[in-house]
Amino acid sequence: MISVAQALDRLFALVTPLPVEEVGLTAGLNRVLRAPVAARRDQPPFSASAMDGYAIRDADCREAARLAVIGEAAAGHAFAGRVGPGEALRIFTGAPVPEGADRVVIQEDTTREGETVILGAGISDNRNIRPLGADFRTGDALAAPRLLRPADLALAAAMNADRLTVSRRPEVAIIATGDELVAPGGDPRSDQIIASNAYGLHGIVAQAGGVPRLLPIAGDSMGALAQAFDLARGADIVLTIGGASVGDHDLVGAAAEQAGMERAFWKVALRPGKPLMAGRFGEALLLGLPGNPVSSMVCAQVFLVPLIRALSGLPPAPAPRRLARLAAPLTANGPREHYLRAMSGPEGVIAFSKQDSSLLSVLAEADCLIVQPPGDPARDAGEMVEVITL
Numbered sequence: 044m045i046s047v048a049q050a051l052d053r054l055f056a057l058v059t060p061l062p063v064e065e066v067g068l069t070a071g072l073n074r075v076l077r078a079p080v081a082a083r084r085d086q087p088p089f090s091a092s093a094m095d096g097y098a099i100r101d102a103d104c105r106e107a108a109r110l111a112v113i114g115e116a117a118a119g120h121a122f123a124g125r126v127g128p129g130e131a132l133r134i135f136t137g138a139p140v141p142e143g144a145d146r147v148v149i150q151e152d153t154t155r156e157g158e159t160v161i162l163g164a165g166i167s168d169n170r171n172i173r174p175l176g177a178d179f180r181t182g183d184a185l186a187a188p189r190l191l192r193p194a195d196l197a198l199a200a201a202m203n204a205d206r207l208t209v210s211r212r213p214e215v216a217i218i219a220t221g222d223e224l225v226a227p228g229g230d231p232r233s234d235q236i237i238a239s240n241a242y243g244l245h246g247i248v249a250q251a252g253g254v255p256r257l258l259p260i261a262g263d264s265m266g267a268l269a270q271a272f273d274l275a276r277g278a279d280i281v282l283t284i285g286g287a288s289v290g291d292h293d294l295v296g297a298a299a300e301q302a303g304m305e306r307a308f309w310k311v312a313l314r315p316g317k318p319l320m321a322g323r324f325g326e327a328l329l330l331g332l333p334g335n336p337v338s339s340m341v342c343a344q345v346f347l348v349p350l351i352r353a354l355s356g357l358p359p360a361p362a363p364r365r366l367a368r369l370a371a372p373l374t375a376n377g378p379r380e381h382y383l384r385a386m387s388g389p390e391g392v393i394a395f396s397k398q399d400s401s402l403l404s405v406l407a408e409a410d411c412l413i414v415q416p417p418g419d420p421a422r423d424a425g426e427m428v429e430v431i432t433l
């Protein structure tokens with residue numbers, strides 16, 4: 044069996060980044076920026092006051108100085124003149140600092156008497172001026188590729204960009220397979236269960252920036268699967284659920300190959316999720332997830348999300364991991380990389396005692412997955428482990 048890292052390499056080798064499109068700023072969230080945004084102006088475009096107060100010259104900055112107030116500058120309303128010796132300009136946060144002024148004294152440190160302002164004691168050294176271009180200069184770039192977060196959108200807007208060049212969002216056709224499955228809200232026979240996985244996967248795809256498309260449940264027959272693959276045409280990723288293992292009714296691999304899938308791998312040394320398969324499927328990629336609910340969700344975090352990101356033009360990379368302290372011991376691991384549902388608290392992370400891959404109730408309680416390497420010995424509380432945040 045190949046390792047998770049080898050499987051990811053084979054998966055990334057199938058990826059060609061999707062074409063780009065232009066969108067407005069409000070449509071940019073969670074999209075991958077593919078062309079840098081260059082600032083069209085300096086920010087701030089003038090030296091700006093950081094406080095409400097009085098703009099004065101350094102030479103006049105002494106206790107009890109009496110200065111003549113010569114006018115006012117507010118945000119959006121510059122003062123045209125200059126501040127001379129013995130003068131002060133009433134100024135508000137965000138206003139351009141006029142020529143001649145070296146600092147802004149906050150109004151709390153002053154007393155106003157008619158058209159005169161009197162400086163108080165203990166004025167701080169802070170000039171309270173944001174220099175021109177302190178944030179960015181014309182031509183500075185918001186680099187690409189990058190996953191656009193709210194702060195990036197604010198920065199692009201400040202740079203005076205109103206359009207963004209982003210990747211087209213990958214469409215993911217989701218096919219649940221199995222004769223035992225009935226859609227939620229349906230009327231299952233006593234030997235049937237509710238098809239739940241597709242809904243969790245729909246959420247993961249949407250969160251990762253893909254466009255999920257739920258197809259009808261496909262039965263366990265070559266004909267039903269062929270029909271489902273037909274319906275999936277046009278998708279960038281065909282995501283199947285179930286039928287990936289070795290049982291007589293596990294037909295997804297055979298049906299996909301009959302429909303033209305060139306297999307890149309089948310079976311990966313991870314737990315849960317061993318029967319995972321992937322391959323090139325015409326213009327699309329196929330990812331065949333195991334049916335066990337937690338296996339399908341773990342494989343989605345470990346393989347599908349990185350695949351969506353790579354298709355969207357980000358450098359291929361595994362799901363990000365962080366280090367966390369164990370708040371309770373871990374038993375030794377077997378030969379497969381183990382992704383344990385866990386909960387983080389002030390003392391560190393604790394794996395749930397129940398880890399069977401059918402238990403969605405445990406997954407819903409978990410906020411992270413502890414990643415235990417193959418063959419890892421038992422670990423004590425206090426040791427550090429790698430964790431994927433859910």
Ligand SMILES: Nc1nc2c(c(=O)[nH]1)N[C@H]1C(S)=C(S)[C@@H](COP(=O)(O)OP(=O)(O)OC[C@H]3O[C@@H](n4cnc5c(N)ncnc54)[C@H](O)[C@@H]3O)O[C@H]1N2
Pocket residue numbers: 219220221223224236237238239240241284285286287288289290293315316317318332333334335336338400
């Ligand atoms: N002899 C062996 N048997 C199994 C092996 C093995 O190596 N040798 N591997 C086991 C492992 S590990 C996994 S994981 C499962 C996965 O098998 P499949 O991908 O073929 O999944 P199914 O058999 O179709 O389903 C497994 C389980 O999950 C339920 N299921 C399926 N789809 C859904 C859905 N959309 N929503 C909710 N639940 C679903 C299904 O009813 C089964 O209970 O194979 C082991 N067996």
Ligand code: MOO
Pocket residue numbers: 313314315316317318333335338400
């Ligand atoms: O993926 Mo299976 O769930 O390893 O048990």
